[in-house]
Amino acid sequence: MPVQPIRLFGDPVLRTPAVEVTDFDRELHRLVADLADTMLDEGGAGLAAPQIGVGLRVFVYHCDGFSGHLVNPTFDVVGEEMQDGEEGCLSIPGLAWDCRRHLHVVARGWNMHGDPVEIEGSQMLARCVQHEVDHLDGVLFVDRLDPQTRKRALKEIREAPWFGDRPPTVKVSPHPLLGKAR
Numbered sequence: 001m002p003v004q005p006i007r008l009f010g011d012p013v014l015r016t017p018a019v020e021v022t023d024f025d026r027e028l029h030r031l032v033a034d035l036a037d038t039m040l041d042e043g044g045a046g047l048a049a050p051q052i053g054v055g056l057r058v059f060v061y062h063c064d065g066f067s068g069h070l071v072n073p074t075f076d077v078v079g080e081e082m083q084d085g086e087e088g089c090l091s092i093p094g095l096a097w098d099c100r101r102h103l104h105v106v107a108r109g110w111n112m113h114g115d116p117v118e119i120e121g122s123q124m125l126a127r128c129v130q131h132e133v134d135h136l137d138g139v140l141f142v143d144r145l146d147p148q149t150r151k152r153a154l155k156e157i158r159e160a161p162w163f164g165d166r167p168p169t170v171k172v173s174p175h176p177l178l179g180k181a182r
């Protein structure tokens, strides 16, 4: 399955809330495979579909010894404990800042075959779930930084060598030409 180019901060697809998956079909299987391959190729801990330009509620994760994917995910916070720690994003390459997150969450959703899935995690895995579900709502982790850090982050992003690329459109299907004559 092909590794896909990652959409970067500034691309409107990252600010567009993704829509629920309704068809658990071969296209979804391909999307999950593309996401997993791209995440592993980039060495990321997680990757959400909007980050490869697909506006569907799907993410993959690979952290704390766990890996998998979740379709139409939601999560509940467990307990009141918070964690502070460094967070980064493949859509904001080369940069990281401290971000406050819930320490423990339970995420629920479906796998690509339509079976219900539940993931319980703390630390990195909990951070990853919160970060990826944010992506599906058009939220980036810079939105969650304290005001001072956020200001510094936005400055560093504006100064980053990759900033300013302005690519296209939101696709609802990852493979719009599949089965069609060109």
Ligand SMILES: [Zn+2]
Binding pocket: 088, 089, 090, 091, 131, 135
């Ligand atoms: Zn991210």
